[in-house]
Amino acid sequence: xxxxxxxxxxxxxxxxxxxxxxxxxxxxxxxxxxxxxxxxxxxxxxxxxxxxxxxxxxxxxxxxxxxxxxxxxxxxxxxxxxxxxxxxxxxxxxxxxxxxxxxxxxxxxxxxxxxxxxxxxxxxxxxxxxxxxxxxxxxxxxxxxxxxxxxxxxxxxxxxxxxxxxxx
Numbered sequence: 001x002x003x004x005x006x007x008x009x010x011x012x013x014x015x016x017x018x019x020x021x022x023x024x025x026x027x028x029x030x031x032x033x034x035x036x037x038x039x040x041x042x043x044x045x046x047x048x049x050x051x052x053x054x055x056x057x058x059x060x061x062x063x064x065x066x067x068x069x070x071x072x073x074x075x076x077x078x079x080x081x082x083x084x085x086x087x088x089x090x091x092x093x094x095x096x097x098x099x100x101x102x103x104x105x106x107x108x109x110x111x112x113x114x115x116x117x118x119x120x121x122x123x124x125x126x127x128x129x130x131x132x133x134x135x136x137x138x139x140x141x142x143x144x145x146x147x148x149x150x151x152x153x154x155x156x157x158x159x160x161x162x163x164x165x166x167x168x
Contacts, residue, residue: 057083106154108154
């Protein structure tokens with residue numbers, strides 16, 4: 001077999017990541033519709049499976065091996081996760097992903113204007129833009145041009161992503 005061109009490999013990786021994210025989002029939606037009847041009982045610590053700790057990058061958790069694990073957008077939005085937060089992922093024996101925030105980074109709130117371009121939503125603050133999750137925009141029913149309160153890392157080390165606190 002010949003090797004795939006780098007562009008095709010990147011596309012395949014992107015498709016796999018998207019599929020994993022969609023699967024996690026579908027599970028999250030099912031839980032929100034059906035309740036937690038399908039979820040294991042007890043604490044996350046009681047669930048048998050593999051445990052991985054990693055850092056939230058704005059969309060996913062990056063494990064110590066550099067592998068990216070999809071974080072459901074609804075969970076990231078509801079929990080107001082920001083870049084640098086430490087997460088614990090338990091991969092249950094049945095394949096379910098259970099996340100828990102275990103190390104939030106220092107935060108600060110700022111206010112900016114919601115804009116949309118390149119297929120995503122951003123909040124512009126003083127000439128700098130922070131990407132925000134679509135799940136947050138739809139949850140708060142924010143519209144382009146609205147003032148939005150966002151949360152960023154306190155030290156703002158080149159943060160690309162922010163969590164939406166509220167639409168004003």
